[in-house]
Amino acid sequence: MGPRAGDEERPTLEDVAAFAGVSRSTASRALNDDAYVSAAAREKVQAAARDLGYSPNQAARSLVTRRTGAIAVVLSEPEARLLDDPYRTAVMRAGYRELADIGRQMVLIFSDTREDLSRTVRFLEGGHVDGALVFAPHRADPLPKALRLLRIPVVFGGQAAGIRRGVHVVDFDNEGGARLAVEHLVAAGRRRIATIAGPQDQSAPIDRLAGWRKTLLDAGLDPAELAEEADFTLSGGANAMSALLARRPDLDAVFVASDMMAVGALRTLDAAGRRIPEDVAVVSFDDNATLAPAMDPPLTSVHQDPREQVHAMVETLMQLLDDQSLKPRQHVLSVSLAVRASS
Amino acid sequence: MGPRAGDEERPTLEDVAAFAGVSRSTASRALNDDAYVSAAAREKVQAAARDLGYSPNQAARSLVTRRTGAIAVVLSEPEARLLDDPYRTAVMRAGYRELADIGRQMVLIFSDTREDLSRTVRFLEGGHVDGALVFAPHRADPLPKALRLLRIPVVFGGQAAGIRRGVHVVDFDNEGGARLAVEHLVAAGRRRIATIAGPQDQSAPIDRLAGWRKTLLDAGLDPAELAEEADFTLSGGANAMSALLARRPDLDAVFVASDMMAVGALRTLDAAGRRIPEDVAVVSFDDNATLAPAMDPPLTSVHQDPREQVHAMVETLMQLLDDQSLKPRQHVLSVSLAVRASS
DNA sequence: AGCCGATCTGGGAGCGCTCCCAGGTGTCGC
DNA sequence: GCGACACCTGGGAGCGCTCCCAGATCGGCT
Numbered sequence: 042m043g044p045r046a047g048d049e050e051r052p053t054l055e056d057v058a059a060f061a062g063v064s065r066s067t068a069s070r071a072l073n074d075d076a077y078v079s080a081a082a083r084e085k086v087q088a089a090a091r092d093l094g095y096s097p098n099q100a101a102r103s104l105v106t107r108r109t110g111a112i113a114v115v116l117s118e119p120e121a122r123l124l125d126d127p128y129r130t131a132v133m134r135a136g137y138r139e140l141a142d143i144g145r146q147m148v149l150i151f152s153d154t155r156e157d158l159s160r161t162v163r164f165l166e167g168g169h170v171d172g173a174l175v176f177a178p179h180r181a182d183p184l185p186k187a188l189r190l191l192r193i194p195v196v197f198g199g200q201a202a203g204i205r206r207g208v209h210v211v212d213f214d215n216e217g218g219a220r221l222a223v224e225h226l227v228a229a230g231r232r233r234i235a236t237i238a239g240p241q242d243q244s245a246p247i248d249r250l251a252g253w254r255k256t257l258l259d260a261g262l263d264p265a266e267l268a269e270e271a272d273f274t275l276s277g278g279a280n281a282m283s284a285l286l287a288r289r290p291d292l293d294a295v296f297v298a299s300d301m302m303a304v305g306a307l308r309t310l311d312a313a314g315r316r317i318p319e320d321v322a323v324v325s326f327d328d329n330a331t332l333a334p335a336m337d338p339p340l341t342s343v344h345q346d347p348r349e350q351v352h353a354m355v356e357t358l359m360q361l362l363d364d365q366s367l368k369p370r371q372h373v374l375s376v377s378l379a380v381r382a383s384s
Numbered sequence: 385m386g387p388r389a390g391d392e393e394r395p396t397l398e399d400v401a402a403f404a405g406v407s408r409s410t411a412s413r414a415l416n417d418d419a420y421v422s423a424a425a426r427e428k429v430q431a432a433a434r435d436l437g438y439s440p441n442q443a444a445r446s447l448v449t450r451r452t453g454a455i456a457v458v459l460s461e462p463e464a465r466l467l468d469d470p471y472r473t474a475v476m477r478a479g480y481r482e483l484a485d486i487g488r489q490m491v492l493i494f495s496d497t498r499e500d501l502s503r504t505v506r507f508l509e510g511g512h513v514d515g516a517l518v519f520a521p522h523r524a525d526p527l528p529k530a531l532r533l534l535r536i537p538v539v540f541g542g543q544a545a546g547i548r549r550g551v552h553v554v555d556f557d558n559e560g561g562a563r564l565a566v567e568h569l570v571a572a573g574r575r576r577i578a579t580i581a582g583p584q585d586q587s588a589p590i591d592r593l594a595g596w597r598k599t600l601l602d603a604g605l606d607p608a609e610l611a612e613e614a615d616f617t618l619s620g621g622a623n624a625m626s627a628l629l630a631r632r633p634d635l636d637a638v639f640v641a642s643d644m645m646a647v648g649a650l651r652t653l654d655a656a657g658r659r660i661p662e663d664v665a666v667v668s669f670d671d672n673a674t675l676a677p678a679m680d681p682p683l684t685s686v687h688q689d690p691r692e693q694v695h696a697m698v699e700t701l702m703q704l705l706d707d708q709s710l711k712p713r714q715h716v717l718s719v720s721l722a723v724r725a726s727s
Numbered sequence: 728a729g730c731c732g733a734t735c736t737g738g739g740a741g742c743g744c745t746c747c748c749a750g751g752t753g754t755c756g757c
Numbered sequence: 758g759c760g761a762c763a764c765c766t767g768g769g770a771g772c773g774c775t776c777c778c779a780g781a782t783c784g785g786c787t
């Protein structure tokens with residue numbers, strides 16, 4: 042077999058250079074638009090790249106630059122929770138968009154089991170990505186601490202489990218959101234305002250519960266017997282509502298820490314013959330685009346924008362990438378109240 | 385400055401080899417458990433790797449092996465649809481799991497705009513991934529055809545837009561699912577069975593509509609005036625239901641091509657004072673874990689398992705990876721009917 | 728005319744890894 | 758006792774790219 046122009050092979054930079062009649066170095070400079078390339082050379086190279094259908098080998102590039110152009114988005118959460126949590130879906134989507142907009146690739150990582158932890162750590166330190174956006178809401182989650190030992194730039198979405206300081210965090214104002222919700226109920230004349238709190242092993246639900254309590258106290262109302270904890274699921278919300286009704290049949294409003302639990306609560310209230318919002322007003326948290334407006338009646342809910350959170354996280358991470366000594370800070374995003382028929 | 389053991393630097397294979405007192409080649413063999421390494425050498429190397437906290441540089445590895453270990457999962461769908469489609473969430477999750485189980489990394493790609501198309505193509509041909517699982521349901525989507533020109537192994541989830549043959553596809557039996565649903569309604573004594581079909585620019589809804597029609601004809605029933613097309617959204621479902629009721633007030637059942645549209649239909653039926661299932665029985669498609677059982681009444685729905693689909697897709701892709709000449713085939717997965725109170 | 732700096736170019740080195748090949752050691756059979 | 762054949766090891770080459778450095782060219786200035 043004689044020498045053959047391998048059309049099976051992908052063209053390399055060397056091929057492009059030869060085709061354009063310049064050196065590999067010049068070709069590289071032209072394609073990465075470095076300074077000090079003549080206009081003529083640049084054009085010849087770009088034409089050659091186009092003609093040959095050249096696309097650079099990323100492995101070779103990142104071997105020498107020590108940059109991959111990829112950013113990991115890590116969701117550390119039990120499987121069950123993820124499947125039915127549209128907020129996470131929105132986060133993935135937003136992550137993709139925000140990263141794509143700055144020319145970076147998102148690598149999505151789910152991490153919930155023990156094996157996942159070590160695999161995730163191994164992956165992140167394997168040099169596959171330049172940095173990571175991490176969502177690890179559970180207090181007991183070992184991931185954030187494990188990540189600390191790695192020298193990879195990380196920004197957390199929501200509080201990082203078990204770490205109080207020294208990390209970059211972009212969080213929502215959960216307590217402020219709860220305050221908005223409860224103040225809205227108080228203003229509407231409600232006086233026996235219960236709450237269905239989320240799992241108290243996570244910062245966000247803890248803060249929401251605290252916001253509810255403080256706002257009640259500020260309004261001169263008594264929170265006693267009016268709080269019930271549930272697990273963020275529909276049935277959990279339904280059961281918690283039953284418990285609340287049994288304990289305080291006189292309640293006239295309920296602040297539920299998530300849309301999904303609110304759906305369950307709605308069902309229980311309906312079964313108990315309570316009219317919404319006449320007998321019991323309902324306000325929830327998340328303002329999930331699928332759920333909240335689709336309920337009967339549509340839910341008043343505290344709105345948090347995933348795109349906004351991810352945008353801030355990406356911004357911080359990019360700063361961190363070109364200045365590793367950037368001072369860690371807690372970035373708190375404000376939330377708003379979407380008022381609908383349930384309150 | 386004298387020579388310093390750089391503890392800032394990541395150890396390389398050479399470092400591990402030196403530490404273990406063997407050559408780079410032996411170290412490589414030991415870590416990749418190749419044949420022909422003595423047990424003693426293997427242990428020394430593994431200990432050294434552990435002690436130094438070594439993790440291989442993937443860029444260097446894939447530069448020579450021409451494998452990245454990563455697989456792309458491409459979701460080509462308008463943004464709005466993705467955000468509120470829990471089936472896609474489940475697909476992402478299943479993709480991650482299935483790929484992780486065989487030691488591969490998932491790289492998730494959303495592609496819906498024009499710019500996304502070229503970026504996606506560029507990315508896939510950039511050698512970032514070894515293959516791709518692609519979901520591109522819309523008939524007009526240019527992505528599948530663009531992918532054909534690339535020499536990258538691809539398996540489609542659901543029909544590939546505009547391509548009838550020569551590609552690997554794992555699809556559900558949409559027509560059979562519709563048949564199950566309608567036969568169930570017929571068996572329950574329903575005779576005027578309407579349908580709210582999905583967008584007829586996609587294979588799946590087309591097949592579901594066809595299944596509905598054929599089953600009615602087989603049962604000696606007349607489909608005339610009983611079909612209405614909608615766009616897979618809640619409000620679309622609600623409007624279609626209104627149209628059907630206006631045209632055929634005597635209908636006694638409706639087969640809806642998605643859970644989300646069924647929610648809208650339920651709302652319209654409720655507002656029209658129809659009892660479910662007494663006056664009108666409702667069966668939908670998807671059996672979305674969040675939606676279908678959560679409705680009032682809970683929805684009877686055709687169940688399709690995303691994990692099963694993705695599993696089959698991964699299996700096919702792996703075969704394709706070590707035998708590029710694998711004959712393309714259409715793999716059709718069966719579906720089942722989850723019967724609940726709405727029918 | 729001579730020099731200096733700015734602009735442009737090509738070649739060499741090397742990123743960290745895998746693979747090939749040459750060579751060394753041990754074991755078995757005749 | 759010696760070839761044949763396993764088993765095991767180390768060195769070299771090279772994947773495709775970027776970066777550094779030396780050199781070439783060209784103005785514009787003294």
